[in-house]
Amino acid sequence: MRHEALPPPPPEVAAVAGSSLGHLLGTAERLAVVDVETTGLYRSDRIVEIGVVTLDPGGAVVEAFETLVNPGRDVGPTWLHKVTASMVADAPMFHDVAHHVASRLDGAIVVGHNLPFDQRMLTAEFAASGIDIHWGNGLDTLRVTGCKLGVACSEHGVPLGADAHSAVADALATAQLLLAVAQAFPYAGQAATARPLEVRPMRVHTRVGLTQVEAPAPYLAALAQGVHATPDTAPYVALLDQAIADLKLTADERLELNGLATDLGLDPARIARAHRDFIGDLIDAALEDLIVTEHEYEQLCRAAALLDVDVDLVAQRTDKHRSVGSDLVLTPGLQVCFTGVAIDQHGSELPRSELEVIARARGLVPTQNVTSKACDLLVASDPASRSGKAGKARKFGIPIASVPDFLATYGSGDTLPVSRLASAGVALVCSQCGASWLATRSSSKPTCADCKATAGQPKASTAEASVPPADDSPMAAVETAAATVAKPTIGVDVPIGPRGCPIAWTNHFVASFDGLVEGAVVLELRPEPDNPHNPQAIAVRLHGGAQIGYLPNWILEDYASGFHALCAEGPVVATASVHRRESGWEAELNLMEPDYFYRWIAAAPQGRATMATRQFNMKLAGTKDCLDAIGDALGRSTTEKRVPAEIRSIPTPSGKYQGQPRLDFFHGDRKIGHLLPTRQDQIPGVFRGAAASPVDATVVIEHSSSGNHRVFFRSEGRM
DSSP: OOOOOOOOOOTTSOOOOSSOOGGGTTTOSOEEEEEEEESSSSTTOOEEEEEEEEEOTTSOEEEEEEEEOOOSSOOOOHHHHOOOHHHHTTSOOHHHHHHHHHHHHBTSEEEETTHHHHHHHHHHHHHHTTOEEEOOBOEEHHHHHOBOHHHHHHHTTOOOOTTTTSHHHHHHHHHHHHHHHGGGOOSOOBOBEEEOOOOOOOOOOOSTTOOOOOOOOOHHHHHGGGOBOOTTTHHHHHHHHHHTTTSBOOHHHHHHHHHHHHHHTOOHHHHHHHHHHHHHHHHHHHTTTSOOOHHHHHHHHHHHHHTTOOTHHHHHHHHHHHOEEEEEEOOTTOEEEEESOEEOTTSOEEOHHHHHHHHHHTTOEEOSSOOTTTOSEEEESSTTOOSHHHHHHHHHTOOEEEHHHHHTOOSTTOEEEEEEOOOOOEEEEOTTTOBEEEESSOOSSOOOHHHHHHHTSOOSOGGGSOOOOSSOSHHHHHHHHHHTOOOOSSSEEOOOOSEEEEOBTGGGGGGGGTTOOSEEEEEEEEEOTTOSSOTTOEEEEETTSOEEEEOOHHHHHHHHHHHHHHHTTSOEEEEEEEEEETTEEEEEEEEOOHHHHHHHHHHSSTTHHHHOEEEEEEEOBOGGGGHHHHHHHHTTOSSEEEEEEEEEEEEOOSSTTTTSEEEEEEETTEEEEEEOGGGTTTSHHHHHHHHHSOEEEEEEEEOOTTSOOEEEEEEEEEO
């Protein structure tokens, strides 16, 4: 085995003081502490700087290797790594330094802070350079400390210089942190191997003498600096922290997070716990100065919505720090509502009717409900109450007063001390691009302004538009569009539809696009049951050619079982459009909506209907009126619980859908929620079955820290 000789360390690099690391080495003779700065967080991103610090068994620094790397694309978050395009303009490409890096890792125990991330990025870069690396068993200081490098160093007395987030500085800090926590590792590492190794002339380009940019970090990233996580979720939370910094989670970002969670063996309950803990830590950080501004509150609510954490958790913990105190002048006709059990100055309970008599005597108008137009003041036994009326008052910005303060007034013209919150709105997440924002009302399928504007743009040309169908149903539109597309007569030809599905990871297969012309192409979808990261993975290939990407996980949730059933009949052929952007090639499949897709599968040829199954996960409505029954069904579980249910079909008793069939879910003889008629197109078989007789089912009750447990109808059955 031939190694590139390691030069002696530069004189400015001091030896790391501390005890021996021999018990971590196993049969290896050195450790390689690695850190990379990148254009982003995902497999398609590139390295912009790498640092490798080599340690001997005693913990002394043998060598510190560093270089900037030209990624051949935008450098990404300058606010994080402080690297600009001009700094890497003359830097080597990664393939220029790949063998130098590999020779430092080969035969060494690899160490990192969030090591899976460094390994994932380096594996992709090495593969592109023709180097195969096996990582052995490395040592991850993040798993031991559970927090970011800066916080971990501070807690263990390790100095972290002003060059934090430069690769070699972070690698040196991680090396010192390793010495501080070495006894926490219960096992010795196993050395990495890399092949082939070649001796090449070295060309490096460091930050020395270059001007660094001090770009401000996004607010949420700054707030998350002190976030801690349990060892099992720490790598996931580290990726989550950066992914959510822009308050947007794209389909590819969710795919990457799901992939890492799978690699770490995290089940849905632990992911949900990590999300709740992450939001809780952000709230803790925001409350350090005991002031929560509207901007901070907005950011916290949007982050909670992105992670499917109950936004009420943010309100519960921040409302008293957002309230603004003022005086309200009582005027004749002011509408007042009461909530809670009122106690007078003698400790006796005041009936609600007596409070209303007092209000009328002072020229006020009692009202029974809190609404935006029919209530001007809420009087509460405790202004910090989380009652439904108090929650609505905060939502609508209605002032809240205490009972003692109200009783101390005498009538019109008196001033009453009150507190109020400005109406913050409802946090929404775009169903198309993953952006978040605050809106005045909720939406069943939120779409941001940018996506609405894109959807409203005219088509390329009238000639390219398909002929309008005589039947205006969605299925007829799909069939008409499919008739205009010419595809090979092999395998299973999937008709096109109105749902755009971006193909993920195209940047990993750049070479496959060579010679491809922008426009419509025919693709083949092939399952990869042996894929170590996701057995449900479906690869996307050019017809009869090279792979160009994968179907994203969020599409697999709706289509996977159908695609796998079709793939058993031969290659699945679909139509897509490809475009070249500044960031690389993009490709998008045009698919039918899931319900029509499964109806099409079931239609012909004979036999498809027996194979086509589909998972669905629907949140029940009407659960707020069933909380006692839901709580009893959940029992002592603190995460989630599957319980049997019976589905009964009834005519909707009132409202917009009066008379149309609704599905009521019962656990035993107690109702726990319902599905409105709007769900009929998604699960027509369930609606038909329940119309004939009650249908047995399973529901999942998820524990909510606010007490408002969520109930989902989860099943997998034929469409």
